Amino acid sequence: MNWRAIKAIVQRDLLAVFRSKGVMLPLIIVPLIFMIILPGAFGLLMPVLNELPGVNTPDITLFLERLPPALLARFEGYTTDQLMIVFMLVYMFAPMFLIIPLMVASVVASDSFAGEKERKTLEALIYTPTTDLELFVGKMLSAMIPALVVSLVGFLLYGLTANIAAWPIMGRIFFPNAAWIILVLWVAPATAATGLGATVIVSSKVNSFQEANQIAGIIVLPILALVLGQISGVMYFGVLVTVLLGLVLWVAGGILLFFGVRTFRRSEILAKR
Amino acid sequence: MINAPVILTEGLTRHFDDIIAVDDLNLEIYPGEVLGFLGHNGAGKTTTVRLLNGVLTPTSGKAQVLGLDPSTDGAELRRRTGVLTETPSVDERLTGYENLAIFAALFNIPPAAVESRVAEVLEIFQLTDRAGDRVSEYSKGMKQKLALARAIIHQPELLFLDEPTSGLDPVITRQVHTLIRELSRDGNHTVFLCTHNLAEAQRLCDRVAVLENGRMVALGSPAELARDLWKGMRLEVETTTEAIPAAIKALTAIPDTREVVQEQGHPVISLSLNLRDQVPGVVSCLVAAGVPIFRLTPKEPTLEDIYFALHENHKEMPA
Ligand SMILES: Nc1ncnc2c1ncn2[C@@H]1O[C@H](COP(=O)(O)OP(=O)(O)OP(=O)(O)O)[C@@H](O)[C@H]1O
Ligand SMILES: [Mg+2]
Numbered sequence: 001m002n003w004r005a006i007k008a009i010v011q012r013d014l015l016a017v018f019r020s021k022g023v024m025l026p027l028i029i030v031p032l033i034f035m036i037i038l039p040g041a042f043g044l045l046m047p048v049l050n051e052l053p054g055v056n057t058p059d060i061t062l063f064l065e066r067l068p069p070a071l072l073a074r075f076e077g078y079t080t081d082q083l084m085i086v087f088m089l090v091y092m093f094a095p096m097f098l099i100i101p102l103m104v105a106s107v108v109a110s111d112s113f114a115g116e117k118e119r120k121t122l123e124a125l126i127y128t129p130t131t132d133l134e135l136f137v138g139k140m141l142s143a144m145i146p147a148l149v150v151s152l153v154g155f156l157l158y159g160l161t162a163n164i165a166a167w168p169i170m171g172r173i174f175f176p177n178a179a180w181i182i183l184v185l186w187v188a189p190a191t192a193a194t195g196l197g198a199t200v201i202v203s204s205k206v207n208s209f210q211e212a213n214q215i216a217g218i219i220v221l222p223i224l225a226l227v228l229g230q231i232s233g234v235m236y237f238g239v240l241v242t243v244l245l246g247l248v249l250w251v252a253g254g255i256l257l258f259f260g261v262r263t264f265r266r267s268e269i270l271a272k273r
Numbered sequence: 274m275i276n277a278p279v280i281l282t283e284g285l286t287r288h289f290d291d292i293i294a295v296d297d298l299n300l301e302i303y304p305g306e307v308l309g310f311l312g313h314n315g316a317g318k319t320t321t322v323r324l325l326n327g328v329l330t331p332t333s334g335k336a337q338v339l340g341l342d343p344s345t346d347g348a349e350l351r352r353r354t355g356v357l358t359e360t361p362s363v364d365e366r367l368t369g370y371e372n373l374a375i376f377a378a379l380f381n382i383p384p385a386a387v388e389s390r391v392a393e394v395l396e397i398f399q400l401t402d403r404a405g406d407r408v409s410e411y412s413k414g415m416k417q418k419l420a421l422a423r424a425i426i427h428q429p430e431l432l433f434l435d436e437p438t439s440g441l442d443p444v445i446t447r448q449v450h451t452l453i454r455e456l457s458r459d460g461n462h463t464v465f466l467c468t469h470n471l472a473e474a475q476r477l478c479d480r481v482a483v484l485e486n487g488r489m490v491a492l493g494s495p496a497e498l499a500r501d502l503w504k505g506m507r508l509e510v511e512t513t514t515e516a517i518p519a520a521i522k523a524l525t526a527i528p529d530t531r532e533v534v535q536e537q538g539h540p541v542i543s544l545s546l547n548l549r550d551q552v553p554g555v556v557s558c559l560v561a562a563g564v565p566i567f568r569l570t571p572k573e574p575t576l577e578d579i580y581f582a583l584h585e586n587h588k589e590m591p592a
Contacts, residue, residue: 002381004378004381004384005378005379005381007378008375008376008378008379009375009379011375012364012367012371012375015366015367015371016364016366016367019366019367019407020366119362119364119365120360120362121362121363121364122362123358123360123362124358124362124363124376124420124423125379126328127326127328127351127354127356127358128351128376128379128380129348129349129350129351129352129379129380129381130348130379131348266328266329267328267329267330270323270328270329271289271329
């Protein structure tokens with residue numbers, strides 16, 4: 001592996017990403033909505049929500065009573081309002097957080113795999129002494145790095161927002177818990193890898209950034225999002241189950257990337273029209 | 274020649290489904306040569322360049338380029354070749370400098386030398402002033418120049434140029450021609466030049482290969498091809514404006530004269546003959562018709578004449 005070449009490819013792709021509005025916009029707006037605006041609004045509005053007719057606490061008390069006692073024990077000492085906050089901001093928002101690595105990896109990969117074909121810049125890269133694998137690894141890192149950086153930044157902002165917005169009710173720092181740390185460090189990269197693998201395969205079949213982005217966004221990502229939706233349930237069961245879910249995602253991502261690499265042979269790419 | 278060939282192909286063939294893009298190509302190119310690779314659109318030029326760089330695998334046959342097999346040693350080979358692709362394929366979102374610096378790294382130019390080498394090629398193509406601008410702001414010709422700069426940044430021994438001067442203004446075109454000549458002059462650089470510009474090929478190439486539907490139909494120096502393929506000759510006759518109609522009438526009356534035309538705006542007629550032996554007959558015929566002759570010059574066939582004659586021949590041949 002020629003790491004200097006890989007670094008050059010990553011540099012090139014990242015520079016191109018930074019300078020493209022079409023790519024940067026979703027990378028900024030989506031985390032902003034899911035990690036700041038929504039949790040902030042929820043934390044601040046919770047006390048008001050409670051007063052509204054239709055939303056009544058007894059329902060939630062009922063729901064909580066149905067949870068296994070082992071879980072309930074974890075929430076001991078919380079008031080109903082606090083439970084509600086913890087329930088929403090710690091558990092229900094977790095899948096929204098995972099949308100970030102999924103989306104970022106997918107948008108950047110659409111740009112660097114399918115978009116590159118569209119812009120006809122791939123041909124010049126193909127004539128360099130890099131191997132197919134080096135090109136692929138370079139492009140893979142170009143998608144993984146922003147996915148992980150944006151996730152991490154999103155997580156930090158979310159932590160701040162959640163703790164600050166819920167302070168009046170919680171009166172303590174309640175976020176993150178152990179499961180969230182696993183989520184950020186283990187499940188999010190796995191999610192990014194899965195989104196990346198899926199997008200690479202989609203990109204090999206289409207000829208433009210928009211097409212890749214749309215197919216990935218309309219068909220592939222919602223299916224993954226459905227799976228990720230289960231994360232809130234999984235996290236109740238604690239760290240170990242969360243680790244296992246991450247593992248499942250890593251395996252899925254690994255399989256997708258394995259097939260992705262096979263679509264990325266220069267001789268195959270040029271043989272297509 | 275004593276040197277080992279830079280490019281050697283034996284029966285090199287590539288199919289795309291039912292299209293035969295390159296058909297049984299046998300080529301030998303030697304160090305320092307400038308080879309013109311000519312052919313209509315879709316003749317198989319670009320496909321050949323891809324096969325020779327190991328970025329496309331042949332359906333059958335083999336190639337040896339710089340002593341390496343492109344299909345197994347592609348990466349090693351591409352270290353030593355430079356390719357100007359037919360679309361410039363420069364990165365529009367990056368600046369000219371960034372485009373070059375990144376490829377300098379990809380071609381493994383030592384980090385300490387990158388900056389000076391990039392500056393050097395920018396200077397050659399007069400892009401220094403615009404190096405910091407995004408390529409999306411460049412004109413078509415500037416992008417082409419940038420792509421050329423990128424193709425030579427690692428000083429390749431073997432340079433493939435796929436229509437290098439398309440879109441360039443006459444001044445830059447001439448500079449590119451000078452560059453190609455200088456490269457080949459030292460005997461260490463070989464240039465594989467795909468072009469539609471026959472005058473360019475004539476001026477620059479030691480030998481030309483003509484491709485038709487993937488098959489090579491001719492290979493040789495322009496002079497050799499003229500000798501082998503151009504049986505007739507072209508004549509130019511200078512007379513007076515008044516005598517032009519009479520001259521044309523007399524000349525067309527001679528059997529076997531072709532393409533009798535007046536040169537635009539001059540009292541000059543050009544015509545083609547099948548044989549040199551017919552020249553005295555032409556002269557006496559003109560004299561008999563009372564046409565004053567100021568000058569009568571035989572003309573070397575241009576590559577263009579040869580090219581069209583070649584394609585005429587192949588049209589007549591059964592497939
Ligand atoms: N990837 C491909 N898939 C299918 N057919 C192809 C592919 N690449 C080339 N061809 C076909 O192979 C033939 C040769 O194409 P090629 O691009 O090599 O021609 P060319 O001589 O470079 O033409 P031009 O002067 O237009 O650039 C054409 O008929 C073309 O349609
Ligand atoms: Mg071509």
